[in-house]
Amino acid sequence: MADAEAENEVITTADGIPLKESLKKALWERKKTALLLVAPLFLFVMITFLIPIFDMLIRSVDNSIAGEQFPNVVVEIRGWGLDSTEIPDEATFQALVKDFKVGAEAKTISRLGRRLNYEMSGMSGLFRKTARKVKKLEAPENATEAMIAIDKKWGQLDIWRVIKRESTKYTSSYYLAAVDAEKLSDGSFAVKSEDRQVYLKLFWRTLRLSFTITFLTIILGYPIAYLLSTVKTKTSNMLIILVLLPFWTSLLVRTSSWIALLQKEGVINDMLVGIGVLGDDNRLAMIHNETGTIIAMTHILLPFMVLPLFSVMKTIPPSWVRAARSMGATPFTAFVRVYLPNTIAGIGAGGILVFILAIGYYITPALVGGTKGTLISNFIAYHVSTSLNWGLAAALGSILLLLVLALYILYDKVVGINNMKLG
């Protein structure tokens, strides 16, 4: 009876509005305040984080330079097939002369030459040479002959195939290069020649080293965090300062001091030779290779593991282990079955932090890694600041992002994201 009444009668507040709506409105007011408080941070993250990432992802497929520099050629070459056995027609060559004249005057055509050079070597030189010489060409009747006279490469099919392939607004060539593949003249895909294969190996090396470094920081950081959490507060405060001290030193100073320590003529080698463990000509090569990268990066990333572990360990009551012991467990069993599972959350948090940082680091590998210890991030930095191949840098960065997301999903399935605590 009461239920039937409750169904027919909607509960209202004092001013006659249904309770549900009033509640919704009140909650919305609260939410609005919360949203407004979060808005500045949200905008900041959007602008400085999401928009640049989106921009980078666009750059990895963006090929608008072809349309900008070669507006006429791009139109004319639509009628020419990739499988043609003859070079394009006179109209295309006339368009080529027109575009070159404009581009040479504005001095922008060499940018397209550099871009096409990523597909086929020699394009950059061809464009520069043609730009220099085309200034003397005045509305030729036979543009085909005139261009081939400037450089006979213009009469070669593979040059035109590259231009045709890269005449679209979007291109997959950067992603192909990032996985060491390339598109051949006939349109099929092939893996690059042995001496040009770089990136897959680097991706693998980056993941392998990052896992190693994460594992090492767990092994080294766990005892430190355990000590910090079980010792008296006064002592642990002192020890925490020691853990944090490296943060107050510049990263470059820390890395350079590793160079001084690990060098062939460095402190550690001198010491080992001095006490007779090593012969003078048998010095360890601990730097300018993978070992140097692993050692230096483990040192630099250790605090990131120690601190989350410490905060989690501090919340574990010591009475639990004592209780396990009192019920007959050996110290080892008590540790493995009672203490360790409760610290998984801290290991997870620290592990993710260290792994993601390790994947992106490039200063330390650049200084101590030599050629065997450099990571993919070094190449991304190289392509951004030195070779200025932003398309390739963006493609490499996107693939790295995808790898990390894939690992994150895997981690979620295995350990569970909710099992992550920072304290």
Place this chain on the structure above:
Amino acid sequence: MNKIFKQALLAVATTSIVVAAQAETTMVIVSWGGAYTKSQQRAYHQPYMDANPGIKIVNDDSASEGASKLRAQVEAGNVTWDLLDAEAPNAITLCDEGLVEEINFDKDLAPAPDGTSATEDFGKSLISDCFIPQIAYSTTLGYRSDIYDVAPTKMADVFDLKKFPGKRSLEKRPDPNLEWALIADGVDPKDVYKVLDTEEGVARAFAKLDTIKDQVIWWTKGSQPMQLLADGEVAFGSAYNGRLFEAIEVNKQPIKMLWDGQALQLDGWVVPKGAPNKAEIMKYLRFATDTQRLADQAKFISYGPLRASSAPMVGKHADLGIDMAPHMPTAPENMKGAIFYDFEWWADNKDDLAERFEAWLAKG
């Protein structure tokens, strides 16, 4: 009223002093750092700042990535550099891409004291319309004098691991390593660029470099090889000759230099398009590239001035008092076995070979 008036007057006075103090122009000049920038500071920047109190010159040491950084700045539409110290091949490329200003040499640069026009005075070193030549320097080999019983005598010795064991340090770029590899492999120095122009030639150069690859520590900044040699970390390595001079003569390190195989480079100024203080920098250039100034720089570092009129004025080192002429890369006794860069060829092929070089480095 009086009190407020006095306070307001004080405020205005202070502000105007502050504003006047900041009315000086700051120019950013990009160079290579270390001993080289120091020599430019002492020979060019300081005298110019002393003569022009309203000007402040700030040094930026990123010239080794100068071309790329300038390209990035122009693409971003925000050029912050006023002057860039660039090598000849980079200057050619930047000029072709319209990223640096074209210079009217006779109008913008000072003539020699005897009246010779700037164009004649600089002569063959004017390899581009945008490049203002400054100095000739070379990348040469240095070695620790206390490690080898028999000292190396020629460039090819750097590839000889049996007679001269130990780590080497080479510059982390294709030139001059590819030329050295080919010459050490038996190619006639006159034909080096013809051979490098072919695919087999490049492969041959990389194959020769492969024989020493795992003994090489690659350097990117001019002071790195000097640190490695000083630490004894490498026994043999390439470096800019001026830095070697600094280490040997000024810092008295146990290092000796090999002039054989020295790779001569032209180095000079380029003015970025859209430089913030274009008029001021042109005035500075007129001063910094005149005969006396170029001869002055030779007092601080062993790089050869490119003006014909400066060469006879090269005297003694400002601090050490030693005669600088025999330390110039262009001194006749040092020129035997020198390699002359083909600037045009490198301007055309630099980007491509740099990419192949990086791939080769990452391979091992």
